[in-house]
Amino acid sequence: MRETNRVRAMPDAPLLSAESLTKFYGPRLGCADVSFDLHEGEVLAVVGESGSGKSTLLSLLSTELAPSRGAVRYRMRDGSVRDLNALTEAERRFLLRTDWGFVRQDAREGLRMGVSAGANVGERLMAVGDRHYGRIRATALDWLGRVEIEAARIDDTPQSFSGGMRQRLQIARNLVTRPRLVFMDEPTSGLDVSVQARLLDLIRGLVAELGLAVVIVTHDLAVARLLSHRIMVMRQGRVIETGLTDQVLDDPREAYTQLLVSSVLAA
Amino acid sequence: MSAATGYSFAYLDEQTKRMIRRAILKAIAVPGYQVPFASREMPMPYGWGTGGVQVTASIIGPDDVLKVIDQGSDDTTNAVSIRKFFARTAGVATTTKTREATVIQTRHRIPEAKLGEHQILVYQVPIPEPLRFLEPRETETRRLHALADYGLMHVKLYEDIARHGHIATTYAYPAEVAGRYVMDPSPIPKFDNPKMDMCEALQLFGAGREKRIYAVPPCTRVRSLDFEDHPFTVQSFREPCALCAATGVYLDEVVLDDRGGRMFVCSDTDFCEERRADGHRGHLLGEAPAAIAGEAGDA
Incomplete structure (x- = not known):
């Protein structure tokens, strides 16, 4: 089912693309050099331990924070590609509550x-x-x-x-x-397991039905596996591994990802 | 300098009046926009009309005739003391007759008589921000106004309908001015909202504690917010005024005894007195206590 989805809803131009996004909080690094493309109907999971820069990345993508360096481009409903940090406040708000x-x-x-x-x-x-x-x-x-x-x-x-x-x-x-794009920040954490399962099921159904593109930040690899097509593993503000979700989780390349996968699945 | 008192004309010093006039001019230029101003301490507590008094003091001249009403009435404490304040500090003529007044300061009502272009209506405003109870942050409400982002206002009206089956906001009913800014018309009953629309008089709103002035210039569109399928309506009353038999005016309910007796009388006392002087007779005029019926009561 996941495969057919991806084939069905993917025109050539990406919906959202991040180009070497970097954010410093004073001297401290939030996240560095994050680049990726997200296509329509695609679900991207961002995983990593707390403090790895996941939430910073999400704030940068959703224009809640301005990047220190880099840009986020978005293909608007009218087909034009805009740099999100160049939007006026009115346009930004309109985007936030419509698309x-x-x-x-x-x-x-x-x-x-x-x-x-x-x-x-x-x-x-x-x-x-x-x-x-x-x-x-x-x-x-x-x-x-x-x-x-x-x-x-x-x-x-x-x-x-x-x-x-x-x-x-x-x-x-x-x-x-x-909307065409939804950001999710740990949507299932803090819920008990059975409620979590129902919610995941619901999200998965809606994402498939509406052809949503989703960027989901989670520390729960099971959630990433269930919902996402692609996965990005972050550590200390940098993306250390990226790829198809199944591939990365079944056969992690980086030592840190291996650690992450083994510690979660052991539970 | 008003010789009798030693105060500046109309109490405020000239610099302050200039500052307030500048704010007023800006408010008139941008209808419905809340202009911040450096509100002064007045010899009265906040909530007693310090904003309205400062606006009045800044615009009143020696030739003006001042009327002050509180809830439509000329003879309540607040109205009487503000009227006396200006009679003393500015030496201006005062009146209770709406038609004779050139400046009318009001709390919670708009007079029933139609206002003309030679008149200015000054409102006392407790909370100028219509979005305040929905969005507590001033930085955010300012941004919402700047972007004309008024969906939130309709959320409140939606809640009213969902809970009560109709829009239950009956006073301080939000209105859009000149197709742009949404304002709080001060706690006037929504019955008075239509009077603001295309009103020939200049309408000025002063909020002393909140330090804001806003305005509706003469002949400006003022539209009360509503839903297509729940249009704006005003209150209606089943009986006419018990003293002057007026209909289609805003009535106050007066409890007469402890056995459920009550009467409905005009909230605008001047309007009611004028009608009685013209010979209109309500069904309770003969027996109503003299205190309520006023001087026409013994007729």
Whole structure:
């Protein structure tokens, strides 16, 4: 299934390309010389231990941080390729809430905890100009259904949701505008194993169904194996190994990757 | 210098007035935009109209006629003391008649009578930022205004409909000015929102504690936010005013006794008195306590 996906949704030009992205925090290195291309419908996992620069990389890609060096180029919906750091603030925000999604590790950061689930899902629609209550609500209901949240909970705030439900709501909120690229920062950590499995299953289904391109940051190699096509292993701010997920995980080349794989799979 | 008091004309020194006038001019040039200004300490506590008083002090001249209302009424503490303050520090004529006034400072209401181009309406504003309760960071709300990013405002209205079946915001109802900035019209009932649209009078908003001034120039479009399938509506009242029989005006509910007796009277006292002087009679006018009915009550 994974193979057919990749063949189906990959035009020639990359959707996102990073060119020698480097970020220094003062004298300390965040990440250095990261380059890669991401095509439509492709899922890239970034793995590594904490402090390896994964989150810095994700912030650079999603324009939350400006790089010290290097560039991120993105193919917009109209086909033009733009340097993301040259976008105006208005363009950047528009991109963030239409063509992109960002699923955070802590759902409280990605959701508005004080407003209902329906409004959380509807917010992006209203932000891009939808002014029809009935339509917004119908769309919200549809999306709650797709992420397996009961319709009856639409007017409850995420405060009353379990961790897994919050994470699913966050996904619905991000996908409602049909983005082409979604960033995920440890979306399943902090959930217990059975909830994690259901969530992964859901993400995998939606990614395949919508042909999403995803950059997923995780320390959990099992998550990377399940979701991603390609994998990038980071250590001390640098990419030390990259390749097809199965290949890298089954036959790691670098000593550090071997260590990583052996320590996780031993558990 | 006002000879009688030893204060500058209208209390504020000339430098301060200049600074505030500059802010006002900028506010008029960019309708609905909140202009920061160096709000001064006034001889009254915050929340009692320090913003409105500073705006009034900066625009009032010796020939002006001042009216001050609080919740539509000319004779509440806040209105009386501000009116006296300017009578004393500026020596200006004061009035309770909307038609005679050239400057009207108001808290929580817009007069029922239509305002004209010779008049200026000054609002006292507690919280000028319409997005404040949705987004607590000032840096972020400023950016949202700059980018006209008002989806959040509709999230609030969505929540209202989801919870109450209709938009339950009844005062301080957000409105878009001149097709650009969304403003908080101060805590006026939403009943008054339509009066701001294409109003011939200049409307100035002063927030003393929050140090912001904004404006709606004369004959400017002011559109209350809503949804296509839940359009903006104003409050309606089942009965007319019990004293002057007016309909289509904003009414206050007055509790009469401890047995559930109540009456609805015009919140705009000047409007009500004028109608009674013209011979309009509400059904309770004869028996209402004189204190409520005012001087026309004994007629």
